[in-house]
Amino acid sequence: xxxxITSMQGRVFLVVIGGIVASALLTxxxxxxxxxxxxxxxxxxxxxxxxxxxxxxxEAVPPEFRPTLAATLGRGMxxxxxxxxxxxxxxxxxxxxxxxxxxxxxxxxxATQGTPAECATPIGNNPPSSRxxxxxxxxISLTLRDGTPLRLVLLPEFRASRPRSFRWLVYGVVFLLCLxxxxxxxxxxxxxxxxxxxxxxxxxxxDINQPPxxxxxxxxxxxxxAAFNLMQARIRSYVEERTEMLAAIAHDLQxxxxxxxxxxxxxxxxxxxxxxVADLGAMELMIREGLDLATSLDxxxxxxxxxxxSLLSSVCADAIDAGQNVTLSGEAHASxxxxxxxxxxxxxxxIDNAVKYGGYARVVAExxxxxxxxxxxxxxxxxxxxxxxxVFDPYYRVETSRSRETGGTGLxxxxxxxxxxxxxxxxxxxxxxxxxxxxxxxxxxxx
Numbered sequence: 001x002x003x004x005i006t007s008m009q010g011r012v013f014l015v016v017i018g019g020i021v022a023s024a025l026l027t028x029x030x031x032x033x034x035x036x037x038x039x040x041x042x043x044x045x046x047x048x049x050x051x052x053x054x055x056x057x058x059e060a061v062p063p064e065f066r067p068t069l070a071a072t073l074g075r076g077m078x079x080x081x082x083x084x085x086x087x088x089x090x091x092x093x094x095x096x097x098x099x100x101x102x103x104x105x106x107x108x109x110x111a112t113q114g115t116p117a118e119c120a121t122p123i124g125n126n127p128p129s130s131r132x133x134x135x136x137x138x139x140i141s142l143t144l145r146d147g148t149p150l151r152l153v154l155l156p157e158f159r160a161s162r163p164r165s166f167r168w169l170v171y172g173v174v175f176l177l178c179l180x181x182x183x184x185x186x187x188x189x190x191x192x193x194x195x196x197x198x199x200x201x202x203x204x205x206x207d208i209n210q211p212p213x214x215x216x217x218x219x220x221x222x223x224x225x226a227a228f229n230l231m232q233a234r235i236r237s238y239v240e241e242r243t244e245m246l247a248a249i250a251h252d253l254q255x256x257x258x259x260x261x262x263x264x265x266x267x268x269x270x271x272x273x274x275x276x277v278a279d280l281g282a283m284e285l286m287i288r289e290g291l292d293l294a295t296s297l298d299x300x301x302x303x304x305x306x307x308x309x310s311l312l313s314s315v316c317a318d319a320i321d322a323g324q325n326v327t328l329s330g331e332a333h334a335s336x337x338x339x340x341x342x343x344x345x346x347x348x349x350x351i352d353n354a355v356k357y358g359g360y361a362r363v364v365a366e367x368x369x370x371x372x373x374x375x376x377x378x379x380x381x382x383x384x385x386x387x388x389x390x391v392f393d394p395y396y397r398v399e400t401s402r403s404r405e406t407g408g409t410g411l412x413x414x415x416x417x418x419x420x421x422x423x424x425x426x427x428x429x430x431x432x433x434x435x436x437x438x439x440x441x442x443x444x445x446x447x
Contacts, residue, residue, distance in 0.1 A: 050077075054152075089114065137155045260280055293415055302339070305335045306340050308332045312332075312365055315351065316363055319348070332365045388429050
């Protein structure tokens, strides 16, 4: 849930649903307010019409018949044909204006909220307890044409109360469900291009020869896809040019070095010849490493299924045959999609590095979920934490922990990590608890 909320899709979802809910509440509040005002006006006009009909009927009969007529016609109204003193109450402006429009301004019309005693006045022969008073009543004071004061108490009509809370709860749940689905589809539609761009960027990090993104959809998405494709093409061109240049330089140096080796054989001074041959051998090693580095940067190559246990057993066997102190334990029981020669070079470099700087290599293979993990541990002094990543830089050496006397060009770990990245794998270093350096190569199995 936290991952969804912190994602772009979750934030768009919350913004959309929050904005719509806030708008709906504001609209409902304004609509309810307007509806209440309209209902009050309609109710006041209806009441004024009823009062006008009653007043007209009362004025048309003699005074002695008026109480009986009022009791007959005045449903929901109690009529008093004599004024009485009452405490001042809040005036009902809506009803007063409606009555003035119906009866005229010469009737001294005034509508107010009734007191509790007035609201308890019985209607006809019904006792007050027989009425369900749910709202305050209203009192209308006016004067008939013959000057008779009249007070009408309008009691609220009895209505059976219906429980509506459950119905509104159902409406609210249905509304939120529909709104949630709408917000989810809007958020997904909005963030889907970003997800595709992120996946393409991740795939580009593993393989620079990924197919270009399709340039479709809204204009902003098309522009972003076009910019990404252009960036990918430029990076691929830059990497290819650098790789070709490095490979060309290393290859072209092979011919003059071969001539130098042939001419060195003619040197009569054996001591000098030995030193020159050793320097020439170091130069040839650097050139081979340069070629290997160029190959590791090459993103091409045909991939195939490689059995890790067989490959690892072969590499360790070759190292043992070369006189290296290497042991292998555990099995991954898995295969990966990769370039066999490249993976073999990656593992050989890790083992050679461990033996060269740590005296021996202890190789452990195992499977962890959908990944194969290969650990190579040596018996050396380890590497300072601050330089753990720098040792992957080309030609970098750790002066305090790695001696130059061991030889090498400083490209072994660089080549190994380039090959690992080319296969979507990770290569990390750490100082083991019991001493020594441990290299951990993690390979995805469903590549």
